[in-house]
Amino acid sequence: MESQTPVGRKITLNDIAAGCGVSRATVSLVLRGSPLVNKATRARVEEELRRQGYVYNRAAANLRRRTSSSVALVINELANPFFAEFAAGVDETLGAAGFVTLLGSTGDSAEREHAVLGSLIEHGPGGIILSPAEDSEARKVLAAVGTHTPVVLFNRELGGQLPEYAHWDRLMLDNARGARAATEHMIAQGHRHIAFFGGHDHASSTRERHDGYMQAMKAAGLPVETHWRVQSTPTRTDAARAVGELFAGPGAAPTAAVCYNDAVALGLMLGLHQHGRQAGRDFAVTGFDDIAEASMSMPSLTTLSTAPRARGRQAAEMLLARLRDPQAPSGTTVAPVELVVRESSNPLS
Amino acid sequence: MESQTPVGRKITLNDIAAGCGVSRATVSLVLRGSPLVNKATRARVEEELRRQGYVYNRAAANLRRRTSSSVALVINELANPFFAEFAAGVDETLGAAGFVTLLGSTGDSAEREHAVLGSLIEHGPGGIILSPAEDSEARKVLAAVGTHTPVVLFNRELGGQLPEYAHWDRLMLDNARGARAATEHMIAQGHRHIAFFGGHDHASSTRERHDGYMQAMKAAGLPVETHWRVQSTPTRTDAARAVGELFAGPGAAPTAAVCYNDAVALGLMLGLHQHGRQAGRDFAVTGFDDIAEASMSMPSLTTLSTAPRARGRQAAEMLLARLRDPQAPSGTTVAPVELVVRESSNPLS
DNA sequence: TAGTGGATTTGAATCGTTCTAATTTCGCCT
DNA sequence: AGGCGAAATTAGAACGATTCAAATCCACTA
Incomplete structure (x- = not known):
């Protein structure tokens, strides 16, 4: 194996194309595993990809395709183990589906939440999973995220009324x-x-x-x-x-x-x-x-x-389903909770 | 205030430009607060931005500017409160500097770490903060992240030797x-x-x-x-x-x-x-x-x-410093730790 | 030999922004 | 009126990918 250069410009499709005498389009087809391309050509291109140490630029692809490969996860208090577990569950499921998690933590302040949402939304997440701050208001959240990005609300309701055209999904505990x-x-x-x-x-x-x-x-x-x-x-x-x-x-x-x-x-x-x-x-x-x-x-x-980790997975699944079918009616899922009897609940003596 | 349309296409610079009879370039200048643009024009454009509910597409900007506004944070075990606090600290500092955090959690498996790094790197983070999995190896990590992205290693060393041209920063505990x-x-x-x-x-x-x-x-x-x-x-x-x-x-x-x-x-x-x-x-x-x-x-x-939260802030600062000056010599910081005596360490009876 | 059709390959436009260089506008002076 | 410099604006080419329609290739057949 040839060593990739330790330092230098970023490698693009053009470099690969030039490197093995095919067009940019062909290289793109190879990358996406298209059956159109000839076996021999594919091998040649793949070798060149390896040789030059190519790394895919998903942002450029997303721009052209008008797609997103990320989901924003906004947590009111990440340091709380309950939410940390939740976040781990979300990331696990999103990662398996090929999405990357954009993290935002708000410290339970509606003001910071607003700023965080505003910043995250500029990165064009496909959706948002939001565990709202205590004093978070529907109107402000809507203003920050706009109406183009689906939202899954977790754990708490927002204050105030949400306009009827914003149909957000909910995952709550029973x-x-x-x-x-x-x-x-x-x-x-x-x-x-x-x-x-x-x-x-x-x-x-x-x-x-x-x-x-x-x-x-x-x-x-x-x-x-x-x-x-x-x-x-x-x-x-x-x-x-x-x-x-x-x-x-x-x-x-x-x-x-x-x-x-x-x-x-x-x-x-x-x-x-x-x-x-x-x-x-x-x-x-x-x-x-x-x-x-x-x-x-x-x-x-x-x-x-x-089961916060399972809830995280569930919230991620809900968002993925929504991305698959944006028109589906939105709904509220109430996750059951289970009584675990241990020593602290003694009978009356 | 006019209401933004509840549904529709995404608004771009072109829409704004057309909407108030200026060129795309001017709108861009307004967005970036350039002093070049006339006061009256600026006001007109800003009004239009509000009216149409424009949201900035940072991915497109990053593509053009060959810049990044994200940092990947890869954590071996997010469910551990120590790392959750660390992550909160990282996100806090990165957010304040205008970066967004790409989260990856590896469940302390080198294999998953490799996959996670491979996926994150395609999103073009400006740098990576990595708390390695227990059995993570330098060679594999390097193969995944390449040599173009600066790395701050936290908490653990990697197994094996890192080539001398990869000068990564380190933040370790004493x-x-x-x-x-x-x-x-x-x-x-x-x-x-x-x-x-x-x-x-x-x-x-x-x-x-x-x-x-x-x-x-x-x-x-x-x-x-x-x-x-x-x-x-x-x-x-x-x-x-x-x-x-x-x-x-x-x-x-x-x-x-x-x-x-x-x-x-x-x-x-x-x-x-x-x-x-x-x-x-x-x-x-x-x-x-x-x-x-x-x-x-x-x-x-x-x-x-x-003080995991402070360590998180510190790791983020180290990465930000490295982004500011990529040529600076890399270094290892060893954070002091402090003994806190409580009840569990009873004297021998 | 020319024609046919399937298999491959590619040129060029496009996504939404930035940036350079050039152009236009405008006030003011002689 | 003409000229000049500063201020303001803009056309158009990038960035790195995807995609469609069109071009090319390559056996084979008639």
């Missing part, structure tokens, strides 16, 4: 059913005084989970005390701080809590000690997400598995 | 010093039987950390049993699986373990239960990376802080 399943599990364990702990009610995912909890309580004919709803930032530290409110109310103290997510649940378990209780023994706890830590905490956490 | 510090801390806590747990010896980062450990042991005149070196894939699950080997050897059982990284350390802490030990009480553990989880686990994890 928040209500998940929270209801967790609550029913608590009830089956004999608990009657069950709190809903953590999250902020202005986020759609929190509201949905709280709704599921209320459904289960109502279906079982159980009353709900107002001080059993404690809000917090969905982080471990803030949850630990908020534990006091759970036992500060005038009515009966809860013996169990359905938590907004795993982070909050872990924080709650931590904070319980200071109130003379121990999760999994005299106070039952469930989470949401099944992050890696959930199976390793002490006690291990009963929670709802969301 | 693995040896970090692991030595952790080991010395263990020794100061009174431990004498200290294992080195996790990772594979064929990866350079593992070897360096193991070297640091050995240095500390030797300096303290402590013997090392062969079964105190347990290898594993650097994931939590595989680490948990491998715990048995730690106590299976013929000689003395260790009372402490310096771990390859935090993921492995958390896995070890989990696995310890099944062997009747508890981390932070009768078995001391240290990690490496200081991922977010480390401070929240029970017990909290003594580890080496590597």
Whole structure:
């Protein structure tokens, strides 16, 4: 094998064509595996491609063909393992389909999201997978991405109304059913005084989970005390701080809590000690997400598995399907979540 | 404001030019903020741009200018919070400099890495930031990326020799010093039987950390049993699986373990239960990376802080500097790491 | 020998932008 | 009115691929 030159100009189709005495068009046909070209010629060209160390310029091809080979992935918080897994799943599926992932991370700020979308869209992605920032608004997002690029929304709804001509696909988690399943599990364990702990009610995912909890309580004919709803930032530290409110109310103290997510649940378990209780023994706890830590905490956490990597693959599949058939009616997919029973949800003693 | 058409062809410079009776060239000048164009004309053009909902086609511009506005980021394991943070840092800095991040994740397989690099390079990134797979080889990587694209290597060395004409930059962690510090801390806590747990010896980062450990042991005149070196894939699950080997050897059982990284350390802490030990009480553990989880686990994890987000920013800066001056001599930066003492490294009881 | 038809090959236009060199416009001075 | 330089604008050729229609090649046949 001849060595490719260590340094120099980029090799183009013209160089190859000149190098083996055929036309640019023929080389192009060889590259794309066309059956039109003669076997001998093909071999000659392929040898030359190798010899000169040719690398395909997909941008030029896309320009001519008015195609795209990329998809933008915009994540509100990449550092969160849930979203990192999601991103890995997206990239895996897109890569297998020959697409490259354009990454954008917004730090959960609608302002940065707007800037990031504006920058990504200029690179002409075939579509966008967007996990919106907390305060992201439909109108602004639409202004940034325009109406030519299909969008798959993940995990959260946007604020405000989306015009009816923008038919975007959605992939959401079954928040209500998940929270209801967790609550029913608590009830089956004999608990009657069950709190809903953590999250902020202005986020759609929190509201949905709280709704599921209320459904289960109502279906079982159980009353709900107002001080059993404690809000917090969905982080471990803030949850630990908020534990006091759970036992500060005038009515009966809860013996169990359905938590907004795993982070909050872990924080709650931590904070319980200071109130003379121990999760999994005299106070039952469930989470949401099944992050890696959930199976390793002490006690291990009963929670709802969301399989973020599978969700990533699914979101990518949805986008690919949309690219294949842009006219298909858009839809919302609600991914099921599964209750994983571990040690933290002890029966009422 | 006139509404942009909800559907239709993509708007180009020609449309804008025709729309307000100037030439394509003038519109281009307006876009790029050239001082050459008359104030009134500029206003007219800008209005038209808005009216038609123009979006810039950066790919076409890059083609013409023989420029790139993207950087490829290839990560061996995105699901690991350490690398997720790193990726977030890279994206943050690249985005601020007007570059977009092309993401590739390899699942720590050299084969997939090769495919991913081959695909990414066709999109013409200005450079590549590569955190290599464990068994990645210099020769193969070079074949995939060619010699025209600058590379910043992060975290690990490649196997084999890199030809001298490929001068790639490197950003490494001070693995040896970090692991030595952790080991010395263990020794100061009174431990004498200290294992080195996790990772594979064929990866350079593992070897360096193991070297640091050995240095500390030797300096303290402590013997090392062969079964105190347990290898594993650097994931939590595989680490948990491998715990048995730690106590299976013929000689003395260790009372402490310096771990390859935090993921492995958390896995070890989990696995310890099944062997009747508890981390932070009768078995001391240290990690490496200081991922977010480390401070929240029970017990909290003594580890080496590597500030992955800052490392990501740093890697991006290195690449940007290289793009600014391709001729500058290439170099290796070794980022310091800092021992963070928490609960998991209990004194010998 | 000329004609036929399938197999190959190729010239030239095109995608949306940039950039050079040239052209046009315009105010102002003599 | 003519000339001049500065300011503003533009025509047209790139960039590196694809694609269509047209040209060429090459047995064979009549």
